[in-house]
Amino acid sequence: MAKIFCIANQKGGVGKTTTAVNLAAGLAQLHQRVLLVDLDPQGNATMGAGINKAELTISIYEVLLGLKEVKSAIVHSGPGKFDVLPANRELAGAEVEMVELDNREKRLKVALNSVDADYDFMLIDCPPALSMLTLNGLCSAHGVIIPMQCEYYALEGLSDLVNTIKKVHAKLNPDLKIIGLLRVMFDPRMTLSQQVSAQLEQHFGDKVFKTIVPRNVRLAEAPSYGLPGVIFDPSSRGAQAYIAFGAELVERIDSF
Numbered sequence: 001m002a003k004i005f006c007i008a009n010q011k012g013g014v015g016k017t018t019t020a021v022n023l024a025a026g027l028a029q030l031h032q033r034v035l036l037v038d039l040d041p042q043g044n045a046t047m048g049a050g051i052n053k054a055e056l057t058i059s060i061y062e063v064l065l066g067l068k069e070v071k072s073a074i075v076h077s078g079p080g081k082f083d084v085l086p087a088n089r090e091l092a093g094a095e096v097e098m099v100e101l102d103n104r105e106k107r108l109k110v111a112l113n114s115v116d117a118d119y120d121f122m123l124i125d126c127p128p129a130l131s132m133l134t135l136n137g138l139c140s141a142h143g144v145i146i147p148m149q150c151e152y153y154a155l156e157g158l159s160d161l162v163n164t165i166k167k168v169h170a171k172l173n174p175d176l177k178i179i180g181l182l183r184v185m186f187d188p189r190m191t192l193s194q195q196v197s198a199q200l201e202q203h204f205g206d207k208v209f210k211t212i213v214p215r216n217v218r219l220a221e222a223p224s225y226g227l228p229g230v231i232f233d234p235s236s237r238g239a240q241a242y243i244a245f246g247a248e249l250v251e252r253i254d255s256f
């Protein structure tokens, strides 16, 4: 059975997609079978995996609306060695169109069930909102990985996300839990980063992953080459951190 994780944080630009794409590539390097699910109409995970979102014939949109089988939408990211359920801006329409459908929070769950045996991990890159799409992600997953920048406002949004996760756990998906908080874009020279990081550890204990992803320009450059940072420059500090994060997840997998 595949482990299904949402990469979620309703704050924009905190490193969700970078985490989803590089964790997918990191896990693939550890010989895990990975499906990266792009649940964001921005299609950044799709592009970051080297797939042109403008040229998709079938995307996650048709799958959520029940127009196509999930298998027909999945494409392979050659360099990353993982599969992708891709998205583009069409997906924004699904948000509205799904309102009319039965079981609207569980459309993605039903779709992913049908390919469960093909993967060890499914990673869902969520959009920056607590929307119907994110709800579909949360209803499909065993757990949530929350990327966070260690800055003052990071903690503010966290309680909304934690509350949403608690509600989904109580009402819609009893499997759901917080797998952990991942510190990303970390700058150890900043006192504030150190302070927020220490606060997180104090508050969330072993829910804070040991791996810390540093701010590293190679991770930011990689998407413009259509490559995960882990493949673009494997020796960079950012790539190394995501490979280490993949190993940390695999090591702790039985505890999730």
Ligand code: ATP
Residues within 6 Å of the ligand: 011, 012, 013, 014, 015, 016, 017, 018, 019, 040, 042, 044, 126, 127, 128, 184, 185, 186, 213, 214, 215, 216, 217, 219, 220, 221, 238
């Ligand atoms: P959105 O909310 O819009 O979906 P996001 O949370 O998915 O955004 P990303 O797109 O992963 O965030 O990252 C935002 C920006 O920060 C991107 O330009 C990305 O390349 C850059 N970035 C992410 N992680 C790092 C890092 N560790 N070092 C340097 N730049 C990074």
Ligand code: MG
Residues within 6 Å of the ligand: 016, 017, 018, 040, 044, 125, 126, 127
């Ligand atoms: Mg994103």
